[in-house]
Amino acid sequence: xxxxxxxxxxxxxxxxxxxxxxxxxxxxxxxxxxxxxxxxxxxxxxxxxxxxxxxxxxxxxxxxxxxxxxxxxxxxxxxxxxxxxxxxxxxxxxxxxxxxxxxxxxxxxxxxxxxxxxxxxxxxxxxxxxxxxxxxxxxxxxxxxxxxxxxxxxxxxxxxxxxxxxxxxxxxxxxxxxxxxxxxxxxxxxxxxxxxxxxxxxxxxxxxxxxxxxxxxxxxxxxxxxxxxxxxxxxxxxxxxxxxxxxxxxxxxxxxxxxxxxxxxxxxxxxxxxxxxxxxxxxxxxxxxxxxxxxxxxxxxxxxxxxxxxxxxxxxxxxxxxxxxxxxxxx
Numbered sequence: 373x374x375x376x377x378x379x380x381x382x383x384x385x386x387x388x389x390x391x392x393x394x395x396x397x398x399x400x401x402x403x404x405x406x407x408x409x410x411x412x413x414x415x416x417x418x419x420x421x422x423x424x425x426x427x428x429x430x431x432x433x434x435x436x437x438x439x440x441x442x443x444x445x446x447x448x449x450x451x452x453x454x455x456x457x458x459x460x461x462x463x464x465x466x467x468x469x470x471x472x473x474x475x476x477x478x479x480x481x482x483x484x485x486x487x488x489x490x491x492x493x494x495x496x497x498x499x500x501x502x503x504x505x506x507x508x509x510x511x512x513x514x515x516x517x518x519x520x521x522x523x524x525x526x527x528x529x530x531x532x533x534x535x536x537x538x539x540x541x542x543x544x545x546x547x548x549x550x551x552x553x554x555x556x557x558x559x560x561x562x563x564x565x566x567x568x569x570x571x572x573x574x575x576x577x578x579x580x581x582x583x584x585x586x587x588x589x590x591x592x593x594x595x596x597x598x599x600x601x602x603x604x605x606x607x608x609x610x611x612x613x614x615x616x617x618x619x620x621x622x623x624x625x626x627x628x629x630x631x632x633x634x635x636x637x638x639x640x641x642x643x644x645x646x647x648x649x650x651x652x653x654x655x656x657x658x659x660x661x662x663x664x665x666x667x668x669x670x671x672x673x674x675x676x677x678x679x680x681x682x683x684x685x686x687x688x689x690x691x692x693x694x695x696x697x698x699x700x701x702x703x
Contacts, residue, residue: 554566560680564682
């Protein structure tokens, strides 16, 4: 992977969690190599999942998906990476790609991937001065980022206080309390499946510290959000509200911002917005759009996946925890 220009996690505990930690929601392997003798020619790891779609004829349909990460091949092994990707694709219903390198984005359409839209990256400054720390950005770019963050921080709505809602942090042993508020598809929206097993796996992440919170109203669970803390950035890795009221969703986002603000190192809070409804709610809570990540899928046996609207969160790829060892700010 280093020869291919990637900077993967190299700590043994991190590799174990990504590739080999047992998961009750996915008993199969998650790391694959193509070899010639003892020489590794190509590698690919998977982020397994399932897309839930509502069908008028058959009810909720479950489409198994895989998002490929840490995909690389030796420059001398022409075609090895593509062959490995095709092999992985045989074990699932659909391959999903969120973003990717310039080379990957150029290659995927030739392999049959089709567009599902984009996942827009959004950022809200929390403590702008905290971006003045060693980062991947040179000083000539860091100072303008600081100025922009300060201006955006001043534009954040002042109504962050959320009345009528109780926020409760959950441990792995309490995940059953969220069963009634896990994401569900609608007639015009597909979602990625969430389960206690998946959330438990996320909370065990050694790459980024993760915290799970439940929102209650009148002692009734209504929604949840998952925060991942990566260096000086908080990531709204996953969030859902069991409501169609935009005000309820805005309350959830404001609660997440309040929790992120209390973390002693956080400079900014970031999130994905892959559909108009989430994008509008993020913007109304002080988030700013930065850039778009193409969302693509290869699903020859499930054309309905390409015809619908899919909500994508950071937890659906490695975006929830991936980092290069130094802060990468979005503001």
